[in-house]
Every structure is written in C-alpha cells, then in structure tokens.
Amino acid sequence: MQLRAQRDQRNQRAKRLHRVLVCAAAVPVVLVAAGCSSDSGSGDSTDKAAKAAASASASPSPTVQAAAYGKLPEACKTLSKKTLKDLVPESKSGKEGKSDDISARANCSWNSLDNNGVKGSQFRWLNVSMLRFESDVTRGPADKQAQEYFEKQVQDAQAVEGAKSTKSEPVPGTGDEATAVRYELKKKEGTFKQQTVVARVENVVVTLDYNGAGLAGDKSPSADDLMKDAKKAAKEAVAAVSDANGAGGGKASGAPSKSPSKSPSKSASKDASEEPAKEASESPSKKPAAKS
Structure with a gap:
C-alpha cells in the first residue's frame, strides 16, 4: 500500500512537470506571433504615410488666369x-x-x-x-x-x-x-x-x-x-x-x-x-x- 501511494505521488509530479514544460514551450510561439503582428501593423502605417505624401506632392499648385494685356502705350x-x-x-x-x-x-x-x-x-x-x-x-x-x-x-x-x-x-x-x-x-x-x-x-x-x-x-x-x-x-x-x-x-x-x-x-x-x-x-x- 505504501509503495503504491509513492508511485501515485511520483506520477502526479511527473504530470505537473510535463504541463509546465509544455506551457513554457508555448510562450515563445505566442511572443513570436505577437511580434509579427506588431511589425505588420507598423508596415501598414508607413505605407499609408508614404502614399499620402506622394498624393500631396502630385496635387497641382493653385493657378490663376493670365492677364490679357502685358504692357501700356507711351x-x-x-x-x-x-x-x-x-x-x-x-x-x-x-x-x-x-x-x-x-x-x-x-x-x-x-x-x-x-x-x-x-x-x-x-x-x-x-x-x-x-x-x-x-x-x-x-x-x-x-x-x-x-x-x-x-x-x-x-x-x-x-x-x-x-x-x-x-x-x-x-x-x-x-x-x-x-x-x-x-x-x-x-x-x-x-x-x-x-x-x-x-x-x-x-x-x-x-x-x-x-x-x-x-x-x-x-x-x-x-x-x-x-x-x-x-x-x-x-x-x-x-x-x-x-x-x-x-x-x-x-x-x-x-x-x-x-x-x-x-x-x-x-x-x-x-x-x-x-x-x-x-x-x-x-x-x-x-x-x-x-x-x-
């Protein structure tokens, strides 16, 4: 009976250790995924800013109709x-x-x-x-x-x-x-x-x-x-x-x-x-x- 109880305790400790290792291994994956997601958002923001700047530079400057007469007589x-x-x-x-x-x-x-x-x-x-x-x-x-x-x-x-x-x-x-x-x-x-x-x-x-x-x-x-x-x-x-x-x-x-x-x-x-x-x-x- 005592031996069985000891085996059961070792088995439970092993199971807990296994769960801890699995969770620890999963953490870097989440961080990597989060990092990729963050980089992607930054890239989109930069692209939008670049497109807006290009659009502004392409807009025509204000113009006004030229004067009809360019000189005066004596x-x-x-x-x-x-x-x-x-x-x-x-x-x-x-x-x-x-x-x-x-x-x-x-x-x-x-x-x-x-x-x-x-x-x-x-x-x-x-x-x-x-x-x-x-x-x-x-x-x-x-x-x-x-x-x-x-x-x-x-x-x-x-x-x-x-x-x-x-x-x-x-x-x-x-x-x-x-x-x-x-x-x-x-x-x-x-x-x-x-x-x-x-x-x-x-x-x-x-x-x-x-x-x-x-x-x-x-x-x-x-x-x-x-x-x-x-x-x-x-x-x-x-x-x-x-x-x-x-x-x-x-x-x-x-x-x-x-x-x-x-x-x-x-x-x-x-x-x-x-x-x-x-x-x-x-x-x-x-x-x-x-x-x-």
Missing part, C-alpha cells in the same frame, strides 16, 4: 495731335509723370492758357493716367483687380471735397466699362469745370481728367462741351492701350470681355492714378495765376 502718345489741339490748344508738349515701371503705370499731363489780355483767359488742363494689373494667386485675376480699382476711381471722383453739382453717367463704347463724372470746383481765380472719365479695358484702368475755366473775367466754358471732348479723348486712350497690345483697338468699340461684370500691385495704384486726379482739381488754381 502715356504722352495716347492722344492724337488733333485731339490735343482741340482740348489743350496752347500746349506745346505733354509732361510725363515719373514711374519705376512704365509697363504697369504711366501718366501724362498738358496745360493750356489762352491769354486774351484785358478780355480774360481760357485755361485748360488735361491728364491721362493708366494702371495695368497682373494676375496673382493671392490677389486674384488681373481683370478682377482692375474692376475693383475702376470702381474705387469712380467713387473717388464722385467724392471730391468742395465739388458742386456732381453728376455721373455711363459711357458706352469705351472699353469694357466706363463712367464719366462731372462737377464744379470754385477757386479764387474762377470756377473750374471738371470732367473725369474712368474706363477699364481688360486688366488696364484709364483715368482721364479734363477741366477748364474762364479767368480774369472771361466766360466759363460749357460743361457739356468739355464732357464731349473728355469722352472722345478717353475712348482714344483706351484704343491706344488695345493697340499697344496688338488688339487692334477692338475693346474701344465696346465689345465686352469675358470677365465678370462684378468682379486688387496695391501701392502702385495710388502712385499712378490718384495723384494726377488730385492734381486736376488743385493745379488750376495755381498755374493760371502764375501766367496771367
């Missing part, structure tokens, strides 16, 4: 000799404004004083300024920038300090869009009648300022006649822009562009066009007095 040659003779008959030559990039902004002005002695004098001042915009991913298409500047120029002309009897009207047949603004401005020398025509053709804005006054007792010029001459000159200046770009003046005939009807370089805008417009309302009060 500012002092935008108007014909006949037109200058009609508007500023006593002017000998135009004065070209300063510009660090004549392909983007330019202007020219003319003075005319017809001195009739004790009978008085007739003064005329004419200025043509042009501003060309370039397409830019940040600021948008060139024609949209030009349209926004066109609207600002019209608003500025309508809000001149001291202006009286301000009127505005569209000017058909001049570029893609054009607006004429007229008003009277009283100075110590007399009443100056100002006409401003702002026109846009593609990505270029043309601003034409024309004013006149009767000085030293001479009668004031007709505002209607001045406006008629200003519109004619503005149309001619717009055609010069188109011709300079090989467009044959087509936009001057009134053919609309494909740009939207409601569509901003920034500092260049004010340098080229706002200063001449400002001079139009200020210079007459000084220059005639010096000459008469």
Whole structure:
C-alpha cells in the first residue's frame, strides 16, 4: 500500500512537470506571433504615410488666369495731335509723370492758357493716367483687380471735397466699362469745370481728367462741351492701350470681355492714378495765376 501511494505521488509530479514544460514551450510561439503582428501593423502605417505624401506632392499648385494685356502705350502718345489741339490748344508738349515701371503705370499731363489780355483767359488742363494689373494667386485675376480699382476711381471722383453739382453717367463704347463724372470746383481765380472719365479695358484702368475755366473775367466754358471732348479723348486712350497690345483697338468699340461684370500691385495704384486726379482739381488754381 505504501509503495503504491509513492508511485501515485511520483506520477502526479511527473504530470505537473510535463504541463509546465509544455506551457513554457508555448510562450515563445505566442511572443513570436505577437511580434509579427506588431511589425505588420507598423508596415501598414508607413505605407499609408508614404502614399499620402506622394498624393500631396502630385496635387497641382493653385493657378490663376493670365492677364490679357502685358504692357501700356507711351502715356504722352495716347492722344492724337488733333485731339490735343482741340482740348489743350496752347500746349506745346505733354509732361510725363515719373514711374519705376512704365509697363504697369504711366501718366501724362498738358496745360493750356489762352491769354486774351484785358478780355480774360481760357485755361485748360488735361491728364491721362493708366494702371495695368497682373494676375496673382493671392490677389486674384488681373481683370478682377482692375474692376475693383475702376470702381474705387469712380467713387473717388464722385467724392471730391468742395465739388458742386456732381453728376455721373455711363459711357458706352469705351472699353469694357466706363463712367464719366462731372462737377464744379470754385477757386479764387474762377470756377473750374471738371470732367473725369474712368474706363477699364481688360486688366488696364484709364483715368482721364479734363477741366477748364474762364479767368480774369472771361466766360466759363460749357460743361457739356468739355464732357464731349473728355469722352472722345478717353475712348482714344483706351484704343491706344488695345493697340499697344496688338488688339487692334477692338475693346474701344465696346465689345465686352469675358470677365465678370462684378468682379486688387496695391501701392502702385495710388502712385499712378490718384495723384494726377488730385492734381486736376488743385493745379488750376495755381498755374493760371502764375501766367496771367
């Protein structure tokens, strides 16, 4: 009986030892399996990251439609000799404004004083300024920038300090869009009648300022006649822009562009066009007095 009990105890110990060895042998297999599983997940994550990076690099960069016009005509040659003779008959030559990039902004002005002695004098001042915009991913298409500047120029002309009897009207047949603004401005020398025509053709804005006054007792010029001459000159200046770009003046005939009807370089805008417009309302009060 005692021997049998001892054999049974040895058998039980052997069985327990066998189970321990089997479990110990199974542990590395589990670890290996777990390790393979972990490596597989890491590989999938790396592949996905690589694919995402490749997809991002393959995406196209933002683009914007190129500007239609790439240059401007010579500012002092935008108007014909006949037109200058009609508007500023006593002017000998135009004065070209300063510009660090004549392909983007330019202007020219003319003075005319017809001195009739004790009978008085007739003064005329004419200025043509042009501003060309370039397409830019940040600021948008060139024609949209030009349209926004066109609207600002019209608003500025309508809000001149001291202006009286301000009127505005569209000017058909001049570029893609054009607006004429007229008003009277009283100075110590007399009443100056100002006409401003702002026109846009593609990505270029043309601003034409024309004013006149009767000085030293001479009668004031007709505002209607001045406006008629200003519109004619503005149309001619717009055609010069188109011709300079090989467009044959087509936009001057009134053919609309494909740009939207409601569509901003920034500092260049004010340098080229706002200063001449400002001079139009200020210079007459000084220059005639010096000459008469």
